[in-house]
Amino acid sequence: MVSQADIGDNNANENIQVNDLTIRNKSSSFDSERDFKTEIYLGNDEKLLSSSEKDDEFINENDIERQKTNYSELYIDPEQRPPIFKSAFQEFICVFLCIFGPAAASMASSAYQTMLQPISEYFHVDGGKLTWSVSSVMLANGACLLLMGGIADAFGRKTAMIIGFSMYALFSFIAGFMHNYILLCLFRGFQGASVACSTPAAAGFLGSTYKDSKRKNMVMSCFGIGAPVGGAAGFFVAGVCIIAIDWRAAQFFFTILFGFLAILVFIFLPNDNKIDWNHCKKVFKGLDYIGALLSLSAFTLICFSLTDVTSAPHGWRTGYIIALLIVGIFLIGVFVVYELYVPQNPLMPMQLFKNKNFCLCMVIASFCWMVFFGMLNYNAVLYFENIKGYSIIIVSCCFLTQPISGILVNIFAGFTMHIIPGRILMSIGCLGFLGSSIIWATVSIDRNYFLGPFWAFILTVVGADLIYNIANRVTLSSLERKLQSRGSGTFNTILQLSSAVAIGLDSTIIQSKYSAYGTPQQNNDPVALLHAMKYSYYFAIALAGSAFCVSLFLKVGAIGKAKK
Known part of the structure; x- marks a missing residue:
């Protein structure tokens, strides 16, 4: 011994x-x-x-080496603190910093959901065009996650996180001065693209540092807080900034926050290898730029057609809307075939899709994230502000339910993932989204917050956090260490692009039932607006129900259970 x-x-x-x-x-x-x-x-x-x-x-001897990395090999007891951390304080700070990788994009997107009304009034933009201020971050983040994983490969995970956070702060600062709506959306897209560099690096660092154990479950549960709770926190940040100063203050808040986080990463995160510029050149030469262009083009065209249909001259009968949607879907097929057969180092580790559990997890996570960001949270802002008539600060307080309950759910997941099979936790998460969708579909204008939306928010976070935790762990455990960052990039890409597409679908569904949606006359008939929103919730029920049915076919056992 x-x-x-x-x-x-x-x-x-x-x-x-x-x-x-x-x-x-x-x-x-x-x-x-x-x-x-x-x-x-x-x-x-x-x-x-x-x-x-x-x-x-990579060798596979009864999965002994599946999660071995040059960090986790340095110690035997999986429950001990990894020796790369000099103290418990450093470990805590590093995990805390990694949480902001997935939180950055969702935080910026949700903040702008709160700010849609002041942005609409300032730039004189409404309808589907207004949603680009929200979806531009998620779309750019999702499209660039896979390509930006190459930066982590070239420069190291610590350097990648510093670059990601620093660029995010810089583009947030520039966007805060924009007086042109198109340029605002452009620089918000740069925000999403820059932080795409840090998300796979953060996941790869945590996945490679810890052995499968209860300790790793807790760490990855903390990491899972990032996307859902970061999104909920964005609502509160934007509300406070708008009340205290104006909508631009939220951009400057992100500048200060992520600039400070970049400094903390430089100080506390364990050192990577020194940059080998010859290695960097090889990595950048081998990156799949064509695949990145295909994926970005495909989802941009799809999102544009779905969001712009509300302002198109003849709606779905407008020629360019149908044409762009067909071309976008076609490019997705081209991207898949290209990734399978052409590049030596494809953006997506294609062996992931040979894992049945991974494929099922991605279907479940995609459907549920469409429900989460594209329908439940997005429409909740519309419900509180435009239908109930709440002030921005009251709306922000309503959303505080999500980060608080999210922390509790992740603590629960961290303590139970090694006991409760993953397939059961995934099914519970799907039921959480299903229950939340049903509550929103039956809500009325006069219903009290604590008799409806309060419980819907709790169920939403239960679903988001459990599904994110299990799907993320399934993804990381399906790959050898050198592909951990790319695996995380693939997973988060699917979530971000699903969210961006869902916002477009949501606008299309509501506008089809309420023609005044997205126009200055939108709030003239709150009853009709709420009635149209319920069709979006019906679609959310269908997605969440489908995800639950898919979860029944999963074969994911307890995660992090000690091997005997």
Whole structure:
């Protein structure tokens, strides 16, 4: 038996015996990812792998090495603090910083959902065009997540997070000065693209640092708080900024927040390897730029056709709307075929799609995120502001239910994922979205907040957090360590693009039942507006119900359960 002290020192030529597996450490430094070389042997001393001879090869021996990385190899007890952290405080700060990777895009999008009315009045924009101030962040983030994963490969995860947070702060600052609506949407798109650099890096760092364990469950549950709770927090941030100053203050708040976070990443996150510019050139030459262009073009055309249909001269009978939608769908097919057969290093690790559980998880997560961001939360702002007549600060307080309940749900997930099978947690999450959709579909103008929306918000967060946690862990456990960041990028890409498409679908559904939607006369008939919104909720019920049916076919057991 090897004690913790035996593996904590940075001594060269150290042999570690773990049952029948021997790991021979050939490096005296744990700080350099590139210099840490290992050789793995079976009990009969037959050499299986030398990472100095085979660059990042992957072996699958009863899944023992599936999650092995050069960080997790440094210790035996999966429940101990990884030795790359010098203290519990540093570990806490690093996990906290990683949470803001997935939180950034959803926070910026939800903030602008709260600010739709002042933005509409300032720029004199309404209808489908107004939704671009929200969906531009999610669309750019989703389209660039896979490509930006290459920056993490080239420069290291710490550097990628610093670049992502810094650029996000910079473009937030520039967007705060925009007086042209198109330029505002453009720089908000740059916000989404820049933070796409940090999301896969953060997920890859956490996934590669921790062994499968209850400790990792808790850490990844904290990471899962990012997207849903970050989105809910965006509502509150925007409400306070609008009341205190004006809508531009939210942009400057993001500048200060993420600029400060970039400094903290530089100080606290463990050092990566020194940048090897020759390696960087090879990475950038090998990036799949054509695949990125195809995916961006496809989803931009689809989102444009779905959002602009409300302001098109003849609605769905307008020629360019149908044409762009068909071209967008066609480009998705081209993208899939291209990724399968052409690039040597495709944007998406295509072996992911050979995993049945991953495919089912992505279908479930996609349907539920369409419900979450595209229908429930987006329409909730419309309901509180335009139908109930609440002030912006009251609307922000209404949304506080989500981050508070989200923290509690993630704590629950962290303590139970090693006990409760993942398929059951996924089914519970789908039922949460289904219950929330039903509540919103039956809500009336006069219903009290605590008799309807309050419970809907709680059920929404139960669904979002449980599904994100399980789907994220299934994604990371399906890939070897060198593809952890790309796997996370694939997962978050699907979520972001699903959200962007859903906002367009939501606007189309409401406008088809209430022709004044998206016009200055939109609020003249609150009863008719609410009636039209309910058709969107009916569609949300169908999506959540379909996701629940799909979850019944999952075969995901307890995650992080100790191996005997």
